[in-house]
Amino acid sequence: MTGEQSGLRERRTMPREVPELTLVAKRVLDGRAWRPVRAEFRFDPATPMIVSMTLVPARGPSVVWRIGRGLLHQGFFEESGEGYVQVWPVPGQEGVTVRLLLESRQSSAVLELPVPALAHWIESTYEIVPAHAEGESLNWDGFISALLNGSGRNREDES
Numbered sequence: 001m002t003g004e005q006s007g008l009r010e011r012r013t014m015p016r017e018v019p020e021l022t023l024v025a026k027r028v029l030d031g032r033a034w035r036p037v038r039a040e041f042r043f044d045p046a047t048p049m050i051v052s053m054t055l056v057p058a059r060g061p062s063v064v065w066r067i068g069r070g071l072l073h074q075g076f077f078e079e080s081g082e083g084y085v086q087v088w089p090v091p092g093q094e095g096v097t098v099r100l101l102l103e104s105r106q107s108s109a110v111l112e113l114p115v116p117a118l119a120h121w122i123e124s125t126y127e128i129v130p131a132h133a134e135g136e137s138l139n140w141d142g143f144i145s146a147l148l149n150g151s152g153r154n155r156e157d158e159s
Contacts, residue, residue, distance in 0.1 A: 018043045018128060021121040025055070026112040028099070039113065041121060043069075048129035051122075055111075065102055070131065073122050075100070076115055089115075 021041040026034040038056040051072055055063045067085055074080035075087025075098050086101040090112065098118075100111045 016045070016128065018121065018124050021117065023114060023117060025100075027057075028110040028112060034112070037111070039111070041118070043125045043128075045129050048125070051125070055109075069122065069125060072118075073126075076119055 023039045023041070024036050025039040027037050028034050035058075037058075040054040040056065042052040042054070044050075044052070049069055050066045051069045053065045053067055055065070065085070068081075071081045071085065072087055076089065076095070079086070079088040081087055081101075084103045087098055089095070090097040090099055096115055098113050098115055100113055102109050102111070
């Protein structure tokens with residue numbers, strides 16, 4: 001008798017949710033000074049190409065950034081991104097620290113993030129939705145409908 005019986009197969013269950021990751025990031029103020037800021041990372045399998053990061057400063061309002069998961073992952077190894085979001089390893093600290101540049105019309109910030117915890121968390125998101133399967137779970141009809149109905153527009157663009 002073999003280990004496999006007809007109709008019965010081992011079922012592996014994968015976690016369906018990645019817990020939120022909270023890190024203390026360093027906001028780089030100049031070449032030497034920095035200020036701690038809490039960074040909360042979230043992943044939603046319904047939008048697997050995006051990681052949400054909420055920055056919670058000691059004073060002032062929280063800010064949510066949506067960052068490409070692949071862009072963030074690539075930044076662990078080499079310069080990644082253009083424009084408003086860029087990630088790169090800190091020279092001499094590859095595998096330990098990355099810098100994250102966030103820019104908007106109103107302001108900009110450079111953050112230093114610890115790689116080990118963030119890399120482990122990102123890898124767990126790829127266990128739930130592999131990179132090659134990102135597009136399969138997207139609701140393209142809903143996305144296009146939202147664009148055509150105007151709900152996808154930024155309010156700043158309407159003025």
